[in-house]
Amino acid sequence: MKHTVPLKQNHEFRRLYSKGKSAVSPYFVIYCRKTGRPVSRLGITTGVKLGNAVKRNRARRRIRELYRTHEGDLLPGYDIVVVARTRVIYGRYRELERSFRQMTKKLGLTPPKGDRPQ
Secondary structure (H helix, E strand, O other): OOOEEEOOOHHHHHHHHHHOEEEEOOOEEEEEEEOOOOOEEEEEEOOHHHOOHHHHHHHHHHHHHHHHHHHHHOOOOEEEEEEEOOHHHHOOHHHHHHHHHHHHHHHOOOOOOOOOOO
8 A cells, every 4th residue: 555554543533433424335334534645544443243353354454455456546635444344254355346436436535537646
């Protein structure tokens, strides 16, 4: 992830939950907020409801890989938090990918057609 740094502070997560835009799918919820920084910041949340540590780590890896493969299509300068839902563990990767792309378009994280960021 070349244009992204981790989002780690609890108050930053809470600010996104309260003031950010959100999009929901059966696999995850994405919260985002424009910051104006040259890089984006990504946070991933997996709750205890997902299962044991092995399942939560698998969900985080899948979400991180989704983000990494589509990072070039996303606009920089956003704080993004992805909250995993139970289905992310068992869903097919193609379905997760389709859902992720739809949600990023809905939130305005992707540029209009023809304008890809560098």
